Amino acid sequence: MTDFHAAIPKAELHLHIEGTLEPEMMVALAARNRVAIPFASVEEVRAAYRFTDLQSFLDIYYAGAEVLRTEEDFHDLAAAYFDRAAADGVVHAEIFFDPQTHTHRGIPFDTVARGLFAAVEGAQAKHGMTVEIIMSYLRHLDEDDAFATLKLAEPWLDRFVGVGLDSSEVGNPPAKFARVFAASRERGLKLCAHAGEEGPPAYIHEALDVLKVDRIDHGNRAMEDPALVARLARAAMTLTVCPLSNVALRNVDTLADHPIDRMLDAGLRATIHSDDPAYFGGYIAENFRSVAAARNLSRAQVVTLARNSFLGAFLTDATLAGHLATLDTFARAHP
Ligand SMILES: Nc1ncnc2[nH]cnc12
Numbered sequence: 001m002t003d004f005h006a007a008i009p010k011a012e013l014h015l016h017i018e019g020t021l022e023p024e025m026m027v028a029l030a031a032r033n034r035v036a037i038p039f040a041s042v043e044e045v046r047a048a049y050r051f052t053d054l055q056s057f058l059d060i061y062y063a064g065a066e067v068l069r070t071e072e073d074f075h076d077l078a079a080a081y082f083d084r085a086a087a088d089g090v091v092h093a094e095i096f097f098d099p100q101t102h103t104h105r106g107i108p109f110d111t112v113a114r115g116l117f118a119a120v121e122g123a124q125a126k127h128g129m130t131v132e133i134i135m136s137y138l139r140h141l142d143e144d145d146a147f148a149t150l151k152l153a154e155p156w157l158d159r160f161v162g163v164g165l166d167s168s169e170v171g172n173p174p175a176k177f178a179r180v181f182a183a184s185r186e187r188g189l190k191l192c193a194h195a196g197e198e199g200p201p202a203y204i205h206e207a208l209d210v211l212k213v214d215r216i217d218h219g220n221r222a223m224e225d226p227a228l229v230a231r232l233a234r235a236a237m238t239l240t241v242c243p244l245s246n247v248a249l250r251n252v253d254t255l256a257d258h259p260i261d262r263m264l265d266a267g268l269r270a271t272i273h274s275d276d277p278a279y280f281g282g283y284i285a286e287n288f289r290s291v292a293a294a295r296n297l298s299r300a301q302v303v304t305l306a307r308n309s310f311l312g313a314f315l316t317d318a319t320l321a322g323h324l325a326t327l328d329t330f331a332r333a334h335p
């Protein structure tokens with residue numbers, strides 16, 4: 001019996017590679033790198049993965065990243081994710097990484113980038129997966145710090161597909177990064193921003209009007225503003241929605257309250273992704289499976305979510321056409 005939600009071909013567009021650090025790997029890397037962590041066992045790490053809001057998660061997420069030190073560590077982290085994603089039907093992945101989380105700890109930018117790209121090459125060879133990397137600016141730091149990161153990234157910029165904006169949203173509106181996003185766009189980079197996860201609909205407006213993003217990450221709170229929903233639908237703006245993250249960070253009470261089907265009904269190009277799967281209880285297939293069950297999605301709606309993930313990806317027309325054809329073949333074989 002096919003596991004429909006794992007088997008359906010899909011693109012993962014909202015995945016923080018540091019958010020795939022499983023407790024087992026955190027403990028193993030802490031030992032390998034002789035880094036002290038405030039946990040005595042895998043069970044203790046897992047018990048700490050209980051969150052009340054975005055900041056309570058970010059505090060653990062940044063502490064966990066302390067164990068990532070060498071090119072091998074970044075390779076091993078990303079390679080484990082690509083293996084896991086392939087098992088979940090991911091044929092195309094666009095992954096975020098947070099360079100400042102590492103460079104501020106004295107880890108050279110090149111160490112991170114070399115490790116990640118070694119894993120990308122492995123994923124393409126081993127799984128035939130197409131992969132792109134998006135460099136994210138941390139919004140709790142200032143714009144000058146983002147500009148310094150863009151400068152550090154210079155030797156690698158032609159190999160990144162885009163830039164993103166993540167970390168603590170409320171109090172750090174998109175407009176704070178207007179200049180570095182303009183500079184990033186001038187370098188030919190695609191633009192994404194977390195907006196409307198915890199921040200108000202106004203942050204989504206700013207991401208569109210000031211940052212001129214190509215994609216909105218999360219975007220859930222657009223649903224509070226019918227005019228904004230209509231604007232996003234008209235623009236076919238992709239929203240990279242993360243259901244299990246929304247529950248884990250208390251942005252929805254339960255999956256039964258999740259707006260994913262209301263988003264589709266409103267004509268939004270909504271997609272489903274795993275955000276930080278090691279922390280939120282499931283990878284992309286589990287996000288599909290559990291929200292489809294909780295919201296009683298039809299197979300046609302699940303196919304639409306998968307199709308939207310390809311339409312919203314930063315792909316060449318030829319590669320997009322190939323993935324859409326693969327999806328259509330799958331959908332016909334699994335009515
Ligand atoms: N869901 C999220 N929101 C903002 N910043 C993040 N960094 C990692 N995951 C994040």
Ligand SMILES: [Zn+2]
Nearest residue numbers: 016166194275
């Ligand atoms: Zn995210």
